[in-house]
Amino acid sequence: MTHPAAEITGSLEVIKAACRKAGIKLTAQRLEVFREVADSTDHPNAETVYLGVQKRLPTVSLDTVYRTLWLLEDLGLITTLGPHRGSTRFEANLKPHHHYVCTRCGMTRDLYHEDFDRISVPAEAHSFGTVQTTQVEIRGVCTHCTETTSERRSKGPVRE
Amino acid sequence: MTHPAAEITGSLEVIKAACRKAGIKLTAQRLEVFREVADSTDHPNAETVYLGVQKRLPTVSLDTVYRTLWLLEDLGLITTLGPHRGSTRFEANLKPHHHYVCTRCGMTRDLYHEDFDRISVPAEAHSFGTVQTTQVEIRGVCTHCTETTSERRSKGPVRE
């Protein structure tokens, strides 16, 4: 699944500006890793991002993907989600949105709901630090897991 | 930090009922693992829970702690949070509450705010599956990280 070309071009500008601002180099790897995350509507883990980037940069290494993902999170360009079979998942921060998460299998879906975007932050939160984003996470058991009724997770998280 | 005795006793009833309902055995390990999580106001990882349980059950093994934690999550008695230096953190589901999370260091604090407890779930969410809980997650940079200004995370997540 792919975003419109205009948005991808937008991402390019976003990361260029962010690197300049942070005083770090803009490399092909950084560009492609960000593009890969911004270009997916699901929530890829490091391995998946690596495979995607590899199509454009065949010599890229998995460790660079990791380093770049953490860097981008640090720059505020992407966000991490809870783990999926032990591996962290990432998503681009392009628009305000929220999540539905299955507690049984870990399936995660984006949810767009304007009411949630307008939630006001309690004073207490400001005492902890700055506020960048406010997200609502709805947890439950997805329809797929509900259908396979008695099937309980036996050995650790079998996710999404 | 400890909850009042009444709440701990309450946890005992909670897990007894849950095991009976799920048709699984109530073992000392399950009881103590749940108690350990319910008894902490911070967000322990598997290792920390293990160390705590070990004080009461010296022969408990780390793998049993893992198995039990996932089981309890499955039963809906505890919830997982995002990773902290790669390891998943857990918390008991005793009361509705929300989180402040530092995107720089991963520090997580509970937030009690009745307005958030009353948030209404959009119809779209129900199409994904059942709805158990709705939590608000506020992300930002905590005061500690803000003070150590230019210090950017260089090598992976250095959390909390």
Add this chain to the structure above:
DNA sequence: TTAGGTGCAAATTCTTTGCACCCTG
């Protein structure tokens, strides 16, 4: 009694690190 649960230790899986070479600014 007896199937589910546990402990142990080895195996996997995910992520990080040290170092020498490369390339952006």
Add this chain to the structure above:
DNA sequence: CAGGGTGCAAAGAATTTGCACCTAA
């Protein structure tokens, strides 16, 4: 051309698994 960035390969951490013994129901 200088210092940050990358690739490689090996290390390290977190979590899972197979199996034989144990114990709650």
